Each structure stands twice: as C-alpha cells, then as structure tokens.
Amino acid sequence: MKIIIINGPNLNLLGIREKSIYGDQPFDSFLATLRKEYAQISIDYFQSNTEGQLIDKLHEVGFSYDGIILNAAAYTHTSVALGDAIAAIKTPVIEVHISNVHAREEFRHKSYIAKYCKGVIAGFGFNSYRLALTQFLLPA
Ligand code: DQA
Numbered sequence: 001m002k003i004i005i006i007n008g009p010n011l012n013l014l015g016i017r018e019k020s021i022y023g024d025q026p027f028d029s030f031l032a033t034l035r036k037e038y039a040q041i042s043i044d045y046f047q048s049n050t051e052g053q054l055i056d057k058l059h060e061v062g063f064s065y066d067g068i069i070l071n072a073a074a075y076t077h078t079s080v081a082l083g084d085a086i087a088a089i090k091t092p093v094i095e096v097h098i099s100n101v102h103a104r105e106e107f108r109h110k111s112y113i114a115k116y117c118k119g120v121i122a123g124f125g126f127n128s129y130r131l132a133l134t135q136f137l138l139p140a
Pocket residue numbers: 009010011071072073074075076096097098099100101108
C-alpha cells in the first residue's frame with residue numbers, strides 16, 4: 001500500500017510554531033515513528049508553502065497512490081483550486097488538521113476541500129494523521 005502525507009503552508013515549522021496549539025514535536029520525528037509502526041505501508045511525505053506546488057503534487061500522486069492524507073493548513077479555508085485538484089484526481093484524500101478547527105476562529109470553520117475528500121479528521125494532534133492512516137487500512 002502506498003500512501004502520501006501532504007502538509008501545506010507553515011507546517012514545516014511544527015515543533016517551533018504556536019506550540020500551545022500544535023505541540024512541540026517536530027513533524028519529522030512523528031513521521032519516523034509512524035513509518036516504524038506501519039512498516040508494511042510505504043508512507044511518502046511532501047510539504048510545501050506554495051499552493052501551486054501542492055496542486056502539482058496532488059496531480060502527480062493522484063492516479064497511482066492508494067491514499068492521500070492532506071493537511072492543507074490555511075489553504076483549506078481559502079483555496080478553490082485545491083478543492084478542484086482533489087475533485088480531479090482518483091486517489092481518495094482524507095483532510096486532516098492537528099487542531100480542532102471548529103473550536104477556533106470562524107474563518108477556520110469553512111473548508112473548500114472537505115466536499116471532495118473521503119472524510120475529515122481534526123483535533124487529535126498528530127494522532128489525526130495516525131487515525132487517517134489507519135482508516136486507509138480498514139475495509140471500504
Ligand atoms: C491546521 C489548521 C489551520 O486552520 C491552520 O491554518 C494551520 C494548521 C491544523 O492542522 O490544525 O496551519 O490545518
């Protein structure tokens with residue numbers, strides 16, 4: 001099984017950025033743990049701060065991978081183009097958020113991508129990614 005985790009803008013600063021919301025663990029160390037826990041799954045990783053690069057990556061993997069775990073970060077709440085990209089590809093996408101976006105500012109309650117995703121997982125810290133990964137292992 002081939003899965004990719006795609007992280008959007010500012011998520012390169014996890015472990016440094018707004019620790020009270022996003023925690024103090026760098027994403028790299030979480031990813032290493034996840035890869036050990038699920039050694040039978042190939043877990044690729046891509047992060048970009050640029051909307052177009054995220055779209056290009058979705059196009060690149062979206063016809064051959066088994067699943068995409070996408071934290072589009074702030075672009076979740078702004079990007080019609082990312083929603084269109086998810087609608088255009090075949091691979092199922094799970095939208096994830098580290099924080100519970102519905103318990104935060106109102107502008108974070110809107111997602112331009114959720115409609116095109118298989119489901120949404122938010123509010124469980126880095127476990128949001130772990131839950132999304134295990135979802136891909138369950139029977140459809
Ligand atoms: C986030 C929530 C977004 O609202 C925010 O812009 C982020 C991170 C999360 O994982 O909780 O950058 O996607």
